[in-house]
Amino acid sequence: xxxxxxxxxxxxxxxxxxxxxxxxxxxxxxxxxxxxxxxxxxxxxxxxxxxxxxxxxxxxxxxxxxxxxxxxxxxxxxxxxxxxxxxxxxxxxxxxxxxxxxxxxxxxxxxxxxxxxxxxxxxxxxxxxxxxxxxxxxxxxxxxxxxxxxxxxxxxxxxxxxxxxxxxxxxxxxxxxxxxxxxxxxxxxxxxxxxxxxxxxxxxxxxxxxxxxxxxxxxxxxxxxxxxxxxxxxxxxxxxxxxxxxxxxxxxxxxxxxxxxxxxxxxxxxxxxxxxxxxxxxxxxxxxxxxxxxxxxxxxxxxxxxxxxxxxxxxxxxxxxxxxxxxxxxxxxxxxxxxxxxxxxxxxxxxxxxxxxxxxxxxxxxxxxxxxxxxxxxxxxxxxxxxxxxxxxxxxxxxxxxxxxxxxxxx
Amino acid sequence: xxxxxxxxxxxxxxxxxxxxxxxxxxxxxxxxxxxxxxxxxxxxxxxxxxxxxxxxxxxxxxxxxxxxxxxxxxxxxxxxxxxxxxxxxxxxxxxxxxxxxxxxxxxxxxxxxxxxxxxxxxxxxxxxxxxxxxxxxxxxxxxxxxxxxxxxxxxxxxxxxxxxxxxxxxxxxxxxxxxxxxxxxxxxxxxxxxxxxxxxxxxxxxxxxxxxxxxxxxxxxxxxxxxxxxxxxxxxxxxxxxxxxxxxxxxxxxxxxxxxxx
Amino acid sequence: xxxxxxxxxxxxxxxxxxxxxxxxxxxxxxxxxxxxxxxxxxxxxxxxxxxxxxxxxxxxxxxxxxxxxxxxxxxxxxxxxxxxxxxxxxxxxxxxxxxxxxxxxxxxxxxxxxxxxxxxxxxxxxxxxxxxxxxxxxxxxxxxxxxxxxxxxxxxxxxxxxxxxxxxxxxxxxxxxxxxxxxxxxxx
Numbered sequence: 001x002x003x004x005x006x007x008x009x010x011x012x013x014x015x016x017x018x019x020x021x022x023x024x025x026x027x028x029x030x031x032x033x034x035x036x037x038x039x040x041x042x043x044x045x046x047x048x049x050x051x052x053x054x055x056x057x058x059x060x061x062x063x064x065x066x067x068x069x070x071x072x073x074x075x076x077x078x079x080x081x082x083x084x085x086x087x088x089x090x091x092x093x094x095x096x097x098x099x100x101x102x103x104x105x106x107x108x109x110x111x112x113x114x115x116x117x118x119x120x121x122x123x124x125x126x127x128x129x130x131x132x133x134x135x136x137x138x139x140x141x142x143x144x145x146x147x148x149x150x151x152x153x154x155x156x157x158x159x160x161x162x163x164x165x166x167x168x169x170x171x172x173x174x175x176x177x178x179x180x181x182x183x184x185x186x187x188x189x190x191x192x193x194x195x196x197x198x199x200x201x202x203x204x205x206x207x208x209x210x211x212x213x214x215x216x217x218x219x220x221x222x223x224x225x226x227x228x229x230x231x232x233x234x235x236x237x238x239x240x241x242x243x244x245x246x247x248x249x250x251x252x253x254x255x256x257x258x259x260x261x262x263x264x265x266x267x268x269x270x271x272x273x274x275x276x277x278x279x280x281x282x283x284x285x286x287x288x289x290x291x292x293x294x295x296x297x298x299x300x301x302x303x304x305x306x307x308x309x310x311x312x313x314x315x316x317x318x319x320x321x322x323x324x325x326x327x328x329x330x331x332x333x334x335x336x337x338x339x340x341x342x343x344x345x346x347x348x349x350x351x352x353x354x355x356x357x358x359x360x361x362x363x364x365x366x367x368x369x370x371x372x373x374x375x376x377x378x379x380x381x382x383x384x385x386x387x388x389x390x391x392x393x394x395x396x397x398x399x400x401x402x403x404x405x406x407x408x409x410x411x
Numbered sequence: 412x413x414x415x416x417x418x419x420x421x422x423x424x425x426x427x428x429x430x431x432x433x434x435x436x437x438x439x440x441x442x443x444x445x446x447x448x449x450x451x452x453x454x455x456x457x458x459x460x461x462x463x464x465x466x467x468x469x470x471x472x473x474x475x476x477x478x479x480x481x482x483x484x485x486x487x488x489x490x491x492x493x494x495x496x497x498x499x500x501x502x503x504x505x506x507x508x509x510x511x512x513x514x515x516x517x518x519x520x521x522x523x524x525x526x527x528x529x530x531x532x533x534x535x536x537x538x539x540x541x542x543x544x545x546x547x548x549x550x551x552x553x554x555x556x557x558x559x560x561x562x563x564x565x566x567x568x569x570x571x572x573x574x575x576x577x578x579x580x581x582x583x584x585x586x587x588x589x590x591x592x593x594x595x596x597x598x599x600x601x602x603x604x605x606x607x608x609x610x611x612x613x614x615x616x617x618x619x620x621x622x623x624x625x626x627x628x629x630x631x632x633x634x635x636x637x638x639x640x641x642x643x644x645x646x647x648x649x650x651x652x653x654x655x656x657x658x659x660x661x662x663x664x665x666x667x668x669x670x671x672x673x
Numbered sequence: 674x675x676x677x678x679x680x681x682x683x684x685x686x687x688x689x690x691x692x693x694x695x696x697x698x699x700x701x702x703x704x705x706x707x708x709x710x711x712x713x714x715x716x717x718x719x720x721x722x723x724x725x726x727x728x729x730x731x732x733x734x735x736x737x738x739x740x741x742x743x744x745x746x747x748x749x750x751x752x753x754x755x756x757x758x759x760x761x762x763x764x765x766x767x768x769x770x771x772x773x774x775x776x777x778x779x780x781x782x783x784x785x786x787x788x789x790x791x792x793x794x795x796x797x798x799x800x801x802x803x804x805x806x807x808x809x810x811x812x813x814x815x816x817x818x819x820x821x822x823x824x825x826x827x828x829x830x831x832x833x834x835x836x837x838x839x840x841x842x843x844x845x846x847x848x849x850x851x852x853x854x855x856x857x858x859x860x861x
Binding site: 040079082085086092093096237241242245246248249252253255256259260262263264266267272273275276277285 | 453480481486546547549550553554555556558596636637638639642643644646647648650651654655657658661662664665668669672
Binding site for chain 2: 729
């Protein structure tokens, strides 16, 4: 039954054959997840797409169950979350999985994005694949932000106030937009209700975009650490069992780290102030968003102008959309880019520094630091990337993936 | 891949070294006293006896001003008390309710009732306490940076007015009737020192020192913040062991599958 | 299916490989089942709901001939302090006249088998289509048999809460209850 790519599979089981003749789901699975030719040289960075998918499914499953016990009302939301923890059978488990799951979903996606950037996976012919990925990232940010509002603690309330107020920076219509977002004159019950509705809806939109992301991926197949396209069967292996097993192993290792946090430090990534019920009259001394937003939050605060800060923050994500056209290099992978490789790692350090600036109050030394880091961020994408691609001389590349693998084995 | 990890590690190490220096320079705030708690660590459990004494402190001292609204009296059975023991503890407590005619009444508390609140609502609580309602204590240990250490430090961190230096009095504008607490942000705290030696007479005969009282009530409040903690850790140990076994098997399978490609 | 697609070119002993696959698959299946349970268990009644599964009622304030309604598990429970006349009337009814034959004594026995004819404790939900019958409060229509009367479809119950006339098929249900003392009863 293991057919080679291209010829339709023959199913011996009559029921499967009957269904497949009318709705070819089994042919699809066979073609896309079994015999699908996949570069044979993936490293463990290539696990993170599968890991992110597992986290998405886990977030939806835990989220749906949490929704059966949660009450989206300003007077009851905080207590209903505590009731899930205290009274609902194993409710604490589902909630700890969900609230830490958001963080681990972002960890998986950030590693996935880094891998795409380091190995040039966004370059032709995978530009749309990359753009769909950025869309998923944006949807995730919106979903996570609204989800964080639901427990209705102090950070929920004030985080929502600060982030929605960003839109007031828009000239002329800004204030009307904010009032429209809130459904009132401040964050209140209408806001909580609509955030709940959208927080339930958006994950399914993410699922749809992920489906498009996978379809786009399977048109030209995966990139690989060398960035060289496979030239024949000697360069690829069937997806199953080679990568199903490798992904499975990677997923389990990731779940171990995730479980350590869920079971032994469930509040490590959260903020203590979110265990204080929302109080519209008292702002916490130090408002910080969840860690996965910190670099963007730092960019927002680095610009000493309200509208400018908002533009810079959204620009930091917008620049990712045009990344495939900013990179002028003719090789994909940083493995063969001796200079850019270091700048790529510097960008990672820069984003970590931005995150650290975002975590700390905007005072003293953090103000210039965040400004320098913000400048580097944009310098990297808008200036360095287009110029360096033209002047950098790539390292000699092996003629094929198989050659690269054999050479590595020998050396 | 290996080279990538190495260079990443170098970059991270440089970063950590840089940030460490800055953090040291910035650290001027008072950190809570570090205590050893029975419930800390991956296998830690609540000290039932201490938590029961802590409930006595809450009931006799804290509950005059602080609510514990997320807990029900039935929850006390999780501290190792039988239902009759809990009924004995709450036999004098009355809770507000409505009678059949909709008139407010007070009736004896039942196991299923939430803890009685000292004030009917937030506004009344604020009015009775110089304009600021005392915080609910249900999740106080999770709601403060420093957790149990902070609560314990706060309860034992009062400095009487005559022991303060003139510089402290001036810097934090402390009056004769104000309370100075070493660990409270800004040091001026509305709550008068709640505990003292022999503030209560422990039912189990333990000597009630200030230190004992503070650590007992903190143990109780830590439990109140997360009564399911022991279940969480137990489940965690099982899940991790299971996943380690599964990871080992998956790795063996993966190696087997890839044997002819490496 | 998984093992059939592993290239069989001599790497590893096939039985060992099959064993590994089966063991991993089995462990994975156990894990999946274990993960499914908390999701299902989450929808079971929560501890605060269960804490209200039984309630204690002080019946001392109910005067002779009066009744109260208490809420138990989301349903009304009628507690009537019956007069000697009520009891006599209920006991006198011949079984042959009852659509759902039950003696009066069997309806006033608590879980400790103690009979207290003066206290009738019933779930106040008509056994026809779930309306709450009238007759528990003074001044309400008690129906032709002096007990309760369901206004929805005209079912009439006697002083023992037994169906006498109308579409309801069964007597008003008796919950499990136990008198903890002469004045305190635990329902549920």
